Amino acid sequence: MARLRTRAGIVLGSPTGLAAALLAVCxxxxxxxxxxxxxxxxxxxxxxxxxxxPSGGAWLGTDGLxxxxxxxxxxxxxxxxxxxxxxxxIAVVLGVPLGAAAGIVGPRMQRTIGTAISFGLALPGMLVxxxxxxxxxxxxxxxxxxxGVALAPTFARTAQTLAASIAESEYLAAARVLxxxxxxxxxxxxxxxxxxxxxxxxxxxxxxxxxxxxxxxFLGLGVQAPSYDWGRVLNEGVDALYTTxxxxxGPGAAIVLxxxxxxxxxxxxxxxxxxxxxxxxxxxxxxxxxxxxxSPAGPALDAGPAGADLATVRxxxxxxxxxxxSGRREAVAGVSFEIRPGEIVGVVGESGSGKSMTALAIAGLxxxxxxxxxxxxxxxxxxxxxxxxxxxRRLLGTSLAVIFQDPMSSLNPAVRVGRQLAEKxxxxxxxxxxxxxxxxxxRLAQTHLxxxxxxxxxxxxxxSGGMRQRAMIAMGLMTDPALIxxxxxxxxxxxxxxxxxxxxxxxxxRRSGTAILFISHDLAVVTELCxxxxxxxxxxxxxxxxxxxxxxxxxxxxxxxxxxxxDLESDPEQPLATIPGRPxxxxxxxxxxxxxxxxxxxxxxxxxxxxxxxPLGDPQHLAACWARPAGTVATDRAPLEVGCE
Amino acid sequence: xxxxxxxxxxxxxxxxxxxxxxxxxxxxLEVAAGTTVGLVGESGSGKSTLAKAIxxxAPVTRGAIRHRGVxxxxxxxxxxxxxxxxxxxxxxxxxxxxxxxxxxxxxxAEPLIEHFPLSRSARQREVVQLLELVGLxxxxxxxxxxxxxxxxxxxxxxxxxLAVKPELVIADEITSALDVSVQATxxxxxxxxxxxxxxxxxxISHNLAVVRYxxxxxxxxxxxxxxxxxxxxxxxAAPRHPYTKALVDSVxxxxxxxxxxxxxxxxxxxxxxxxxxxxxxxxxxVGPLVDPQRTLCLTQDPHAGATARPHxxxxxxxxxxxxxxxxxxxxxxxx
Numbered sequence: 001m002a003r004l005r006t007r008a009g010i011v012l013g014s015p016t017g018l019a020a021a022l023l024a025v026c027x028x029x030x031x032x033x034x035x036x037x038x039x040x041x042x043x044x045x046x047x048x049x050x051x052x053x054p055s056g057g058a059w060l061g062t063d064g065l066x067x068x069x070x071x072x073x074x075x076x077x078x079x080x081x082x083x084x085x086x087x088x089x090i091a092v093v094l095g096v097p098l099g100a101a102a103g104i105v106g107p108r109m110q111r112t113i114g115t116a117i118s119f120g121l122a123l124p125g126m127l128v129x130x131x132x133x134x135x136x137x138x139x140x141x142x143x144x145x146x147x148g149v150a151l152a153p154t155f156a157r158t159a160q161t162l163a164a165s166i167a168e169s170e171y172l173a174a175a176r177v178l179x180x181x182x183x184x185x186x187x188x189x190x191x192x193x194x195x196x197x198x199x200x201x202x203x204x205x206x207x208x209x210x211x212x213x214x215x216x217x218f219l220g221l222g223v224q225a226p227s228y229d230w231g232r233v234l235n236e237g238v239d240a241l242y243t244t245x246x247x248x249x250g251p252g253a254a255i256v257l258x259x260x261x262x263x264x265x266x267x268x269x270x271x272x273x274x275x276x277x278x279x280x281x282x283x284x285x286x287x288x289x290x291x292x293x294x295s296p297a298g299p300a301l302d303a304g305p306a307g308a309d310l311a312t313v314r315x316x317x318x319x320x321x322x323x324x325x326s327g328r329r330e331a332v333a334g335v336s337f338e339i340r341p342g343e344i345v346g347v348v349g350e351s352g353s354g355k356s357m358t359a360l361a362i363a364g365l366x367x368x369x370x371x372x373x374x375x376x377x378x379x380x381x382x383x384x385x386x387x388x389x390x391x392x393r394r395l396l397g398t399s400l401a402v403i404f405q406d407p408m409s410s411l412n413p414a415v416r417v418g419r420q421l422a423e424k425x426x427x428x429x430x431x432x433x434x435x436x437x438x439x440x441x442x443r444l445a446q447t448h449l450x451x452x453x454x455x456x457x458x459x460x461x462x463x464s465g466g467m468r469q470r471a472m473i474a475m476g477l478m479t480d481p482a483l484i485x486x487x488x489x490x491x492x493x494x495x496x497x498x499x500x501x502x503x504x505x506x507x508x509x510r511r512s513g514t515a516i517l518f519i520s521h522d523l524a525v526v527t528e529l530c531x532x533x534x535x536x537x538x539x540x541x542x543x544x545x546x547x548x549x550x551x552x553x554x555x556x557x558x559x560x561x562x563x564x565x566x567d568l569e570s571d572p573e574q575p576l577a578t579i580p581g582r583p584x585x586x587x588x589x590x591x592x593x594x595x596x597x598x599x600x601x602x603x604x605x606x607x608x609x610x611x612x613x614x615p616l617g618d619p620q621h622l623a624a625c626w627a628r629p630a631g632t633v634a635t636d637r638a639p640l641e642v643g644c645e
Numbered sequence: 646x647x648x649x650x651x652x653x654x655x656x657x658x659x660x661x662x663x664x665x666x667x668x669x670x671x672x673x674l675e676v677a678a679g680t681t682v683g684l685v686g687e688s689g690s691g692k693s694t695l696a697k698a699i700x701x702x703a704p705v706t707r708g709a710i711r712h713r714g715v716x717x718x719x720x721x722x723x724x725x726x727x728x729x730x731x732x733x734x735x736x737x738x739x740x741x742x743x744x745x746x747x748x749x750x751x752x753x754a755e756p757l758i759e760h761f762p763l764s765r766s767a768r769q770r771e772v773v774q775l776l777e778l779v780g781l782x783x784x785x786x787x788x789x790x791x792x793x794x795x796x797x798x799x800x801x802x803x804x805x806x807l808a809v810k811p812e813l814v815i816a817d818e819i820t821s822a823l824d825v826s827v828q829a830t831x832x833x834x835x836x837x838x839x840x841x842x843x844x845x846x847x848x849i850s851h852n853l854a855v856v857r858y859x860x861x862x863x864x865x866x867x868x869x870x871x872x873x874x875x876x877x878x879x880x881x882a883a884p885r886h887p888y889t890k891a892l893v894d895s896v897x898x899x900x901x902x903x904x905x906x907x908x909x910x911x912x913x914x915x916x917x918x919x920x921x922x923x924x925x926x927x928x929x930x931v932g933p934l935v936d937p938q939r940t941l942c943l944t945q946d947p948h949a950g951a952t953a954r955p956h957x958x959x960x961x962x963x964x965x966x967x968x969x970x971x972x973x974x975x976x977x978x979x980x
Contacts, residue, residue: 170736170741171741171743171744171745173736173742174734174736174743174805175744177700177702177733177734178755178756178806178808178809179726179729179756179759179760179809180756180759181759184759188746189744189746192746193745350824350826450911464912464913466912494688494851495687495851495852495853495892495897496687496891496892496895496909497687498895498897499894499909500909500910502897521824522825523825524898524899525897527899550899561825562899564826564828564829566828566832566852567854568893568896568898569898569899570854570858572857572859575833575836576829576830576858577829578826578829578830579826
């Protein structure tokens with residue numbers, strides 16, 4: 001286990017953190033010693049030397065009274081930073097408790113505070129500050145208080161949003177059930193979880209306060225002579241902007257640098273609060289673009305029997321990888337299979353087995369930082385890896401339908417369901433809006449959605465979960481697809497609704513011969529629906545067989561998985577079978593057979609060399625296991641040797 | 646057997662934009678010490694709301710929740726604290742129910758600090774014992790939740806609930822976010838814990854197979870109401886309520902031999918505006934949808950006739966055959 005990194009280590013570990021630290025050291029040092037070293041030079045008036053350009057004595061030139069601008073800028077550091085910090089502190093002290101309070105009080109008070117905060121946010125900060133300054137009276141105190149008050153609403157809003165989300169969080173509810181007291185709730189649960197965004201905002205506010213106070217001083221409403229801050233020095237320098245621009249640049253640069261310091265500091269401190277970073281576990285994303293490129297020669301492996309040229313989909317040696325800490329991590333490591341017309345192929349596996357990535361790779365929907373390579377990715381006879389992106393889009397757009405787990409997030413909430421269904425045909429088939437809508441109604445009716453014509457005019461939020469999934473299926477059916485890729489389409493649904501959706505998929509398959517690739521973690525669902533099953537483990541297919549042959553499953557993982565399923569036949573008197581250990585993570589792939597560390601039958605050979613997926617006695621039944629060599633006949637399930645906890 | 650928890654005609658109401666919403670509406674349920682009661686139902690049936698109401702996280706607007714005879718449905722202060730030392734809740738999502746800013750050791754120490762005056766070293770020992778009880782190791786105490794898998798986090802959440810030595814743990818869908826192989830280990834863990842500590846469980850799940858495996862008594866919820874309560878074996882062998890029958894029939898099976906019989910059409914009605922009479926009549930495969938003669942379902946609430954028999958079903962048309970079946974089963978269990 002990695003050792004905890006210190007907060008300071010995290011701050012200094014990032015470029016912004018390092019920059020913030022260096023800037024802070026410089027500014028603090030100058031602020032401390034500045035007035036005593038340069039204070040005298042800054043006040044020395046020399047009417048003869050007014051508006052001089054940069055010279056050996058005064059590097060940034062002099063102002064209208066002949067004072068050294070550099071000395072004045074340096075000496076003004078302390079006051080400028082003090083005022084900015086004070087204003088920020090006022091904003092935090094006023095804003096955060098107000099906003100946080102809105103998270104705990106009753107609903108009516110909540111609305112009142114919320115409205116007040118919104119009102120405060122609607123007013124421009126500078127305007128509020130100007131009005132307040134005229135009320136309080138110009139000067140350092142007036143300016144600081146005015147800016148502090150003007151910035152308070154942004155803190156209040158952030159704190160309110162954060163407190164509201166934490167108040168709803170399950171961990172807070174869990175703590176309350178455990179009887180954790182109110183003070184501890186605030187100190188251990190609410191504050192640490194708000195620290196990150198609030199620190200970030202404090203940094204930004206610090207820099208904003210600096211600019212605003214400088215602005216007030218510049219206008220003559222802030223710091224009054226004989227005191228001076230950067231805003232005043234800037235004001236004095238601007239009078240001769242065309243002759244001695246350096247006199248304005250000096251204080252300007254100081255404001256910019258100090259502003260950067262505040263922002264960077266906020267960012268770095270916020271990072272240091274993140275426990276993920278303290279453990280050094282957060283990965284970096286390089287964001288490399290996906291490119292389904294054809295590798296010239298992969299290990300050619302024929303996963304399918306004869307008659308394969310008719311396949312709807314044929315995948316050969318598919319690899320999907322993501323950028324990782326060192327090199328790339330493989331989520332899918334050499335998968336080959338095919339789906340023939342009319343087949344319903346199920347892909348089962350636990351989370352992280354690569355089943356969804358396999359489906360997404362076929363649909364061309366991999367995340368942007370994923371990289372896919374295949375020896376061959378054929379869709380209805382066309383090699384997708386070798387055709388133009390435009391042709392690929394057209395082919396997938398018309399012949400492939402994808403259904404996801406969450407139908408709410410895959411439908412556009414702002415567009416009527418009918419429009420969304422019709423759109424695909426208008427784009428891909430050049431159909432008129434009216435014709436496309438007529439087809440949409442027909443397809444919705446086919447998915448047994450009652451009152452299809454009325455439903456066309458509704459928005460997705462007016463549909464229930466089951467109805468949305470029907471709408472998604474109807475959308476897929478608009479172009480009469482050859483293949484439906486369904487990624488956990490019933491996982492978010494209730495059992496009664498799940499049964500309806502499974503019936504519907506079966507009906508579509510039977511009626512129009514549409515092939516279905518059905519991804520699920522639920523073996524029982526897969527065996528009910530599918531004709532063929534691919535079992536995935538750690539990015540590989542470990543077994544492929546007909547559903548009817550599941551009783552004769554050969555691979556130890558498949559057999560173990562079948563044993564762990566709790567169904568209505570499980571004996572409540574017996575403990576459930578479990579699979580000892582955990583699957584390898586893609587960060588740490590195991591050498592040899594990925595299942596070997598958890599397999600009771602594993603030998604030394606298994607731990608060194610990865611077995612290939614080979615047909616057993618039955619050509620339809622393939623397994624990747626050294627204990628089941630090619631050509632062996634799979635037998636009925638013998639008592640399992642997997643451990644029981 | 647000692648009666649630990651008695652829920653009597655409880656209603657939980659929320660104010661919404663369209664008036665009052667009764668998420669739980671007249672539920673009666675009992676949990677005996679050391680047993681597991683299963684609570685099944687689809688999303689929106691009110692099962693999670695009921696769980697929250699028991700531990701005081703949801704407002705009870707009618708009825709009583711008696712913990713060892715004392716009504717705790719409106720408990721405050723000391724009484725609430727005492728209840729929470731006896732009744733604990735484990736949430737569905739082990740990713741959101743653990744404060745990401747605390748280490749596992751700190752998470753487990755929280756309830757100990759609140760409920761027991763222990764020295765720091767005694768507390769450490771207790772934390773290690775809890776970790777070992779749920780199959781984790783002492784070394785895990787210094788790690789943060791995000792360093793664990795879903796199954797391990799759920800073990801942490803269970804350990805945290807057990808820290809106060811409760812008599813009853815309410816498990817709200819605690820295995821539904823987990824993979825099947827992990828689910829099996831958690832279910833085994835719950836069984837073992839019950840044997841070792843005698844803790845009772847109210848096990849809430851939409852997965853009937855899982856509930857059947859763990860529970861001795863099962864209650865089926867539909868739209869805020871309990872429509873059937875029966876001993877687990879009996880509920881599956883002879884379900885009496887058509888909704889239960891449809892639920893049982895909808896469960897996907899590894900070895901399905903025959904087709905499905907009772908299929909429920911459509912989705913759950915809007916809980917804001919539940920159907921009059923029997924709330925299931927809009928989807929019921931034996932109700933007025935198929936038999937227009939059965940107008941009773943449209944007007945009469947079938948709960949009125951349900952009493953506290955070991956097998957009770959809130960349906961006007963309980964089939965005779967299953968009645969006999971359940972009687973026979975009842976005789977056998979008495980014998």
